[in-house]
Amino acid sequence: MFKNPFARGNPSRIVSIHSFRGGTGKSNVTANLAATIARQGLRVGIIDTDIQSPGIHILFGLNEDKFKYTLNDYLWGRCPVEKAAYEVTSVLKQNGADAHRDSAIYLIPSSIKVGEISRILREGYNVGRLNEGLKQIVQRLKLDYLMIDTHPGLNEETLLSISISDVMVIIMRPDRQDFQGTAVTVDVARKLSVPKLLITVNKALPEFDFKALKQQVEDTYKTPVAGVLPLCEEMVRLASSDIFCLRYQDHPLTREVNGIATRITQ
Template sequence: MKPRLFSTLRCLQHENPLGLPRTGSIPRMQRGLPERRKIKDVKKVIAVSSAKGGVGKSTIAANLALAFARRGLRSGILDTDIFGPSIPTLLNLSDEPRLSSNNQLLPLSNYGVKSMSMGYLVGDAAPVVWRGLMVMKALQQLLHEVDWGGLDILVLDLPPGTGDTQLTITQQIVLDGAIIVSTPQDIALKDAVKGVNMFKTIKTPILGMIQNMSLFTCPHCHNSTHIFGSHSGVIQACKQHEINFLGDIPLHASICDDADRGKPTVVSEPESDRAKAFMKIAEEVGGKIGLF
């Protein structure tokens, strides 16, 4: 059995959360904002954010990455949620990443998409009991010490909130745009608007908002219900803040089931209306950032 890449002892001794050999130093943060850098061998980078948990952001991020791959792009996804990574489950991956010849992490692949996540390094049940400084160092390594091998687009699955993690990511790398995910209900929209304002403050282009779980259609009686209140909540927020509305994703049991079994909707039901909704959004986003 190959030795684990992650070692708590090495983290504490060398301030190197992922236990990676160093090939070059990451610039220390000077006074003011750090200089934004491109992720090596990646043409375009977009962030998928929600500012609130439980709205389906990770499922949407994974399906968008898969939709880009179905369009023939070299696609990848980086799970930046250190404490609650979802991408290993969504992509049905659990192996440990290996190291490349230049001592960088090699992504794991499934369904034609490359991926990296803290979940690959610490296991499903292991908690990440780290203070802020350790989290920031781990993020720097995930951002700059992964050998993607050449990608057309990398999707960043951001954790909920607008705090240290989000600022570390958005202030250290060049982002081609951000997507905000929300359900139609007011309590989710209030947090989503905080995310919008965060990206505006740090001058990151906002590609638009996605309204998730917008409509439930009963498979038995075929009546439709807006479970989370008004169906136009996100649409109205987009008009108010002068940003683009990217589309609706319905509330459907299959989307959840597909995610739980590690085969997201875009690959498990590619001809369904749900998969087509993801594909349409991916096409619009790709056009906005110059991929199509």
């Protein structure tokens, strides 16, 4: 259906972070993975294509009054895509994290204005233009990784994101509804020939047997589980006000995120 514009001669990697249902913690996981990968001295871009319910910008301390342009402006032809990108590398230093001097993080947020969200819901947008924008932002910001925080479920934008991905990370909770929806997503990813498919289980209660849960998910989908992330009080208290892995660098959840980042970059 879609042709991957990044497939030939480009060392940059496209990583889609997806979930079939909302509420899985997808944006939080995306932000933490991006920061973890960037700390290695890599240039990482994040694009919030969850246009109907954007929010990942909050984790990076970006308020809407700081937005001159957003992804919506690019999609409607108001600006070049790089004008909607904001450098947020400073988050790596806020918590005393040990980041490489070449580390960089750029974020392209979506608009949170009611009128612009309503327009997307009413009129949609040109998915082909989004495809071109993804290609341009990788080239113009010289990114090593572009991470796409997708809209939950399956639509035309999601199918585009999946089809051009080098790596797809599916976020699911240990919940029966998530188990069913993840089966659909895995099937679509295989039909679109995603080179690397990984599952991350999020919000697992501490009393669960994580090893058994991981084995259950891998047996169910015949797909590697990159990590099982615990539901923890520290994450709840943080309330999306910071990047967890930078604030709690020695926490078990952070170590698990480090492992998932390694699986992505291998």
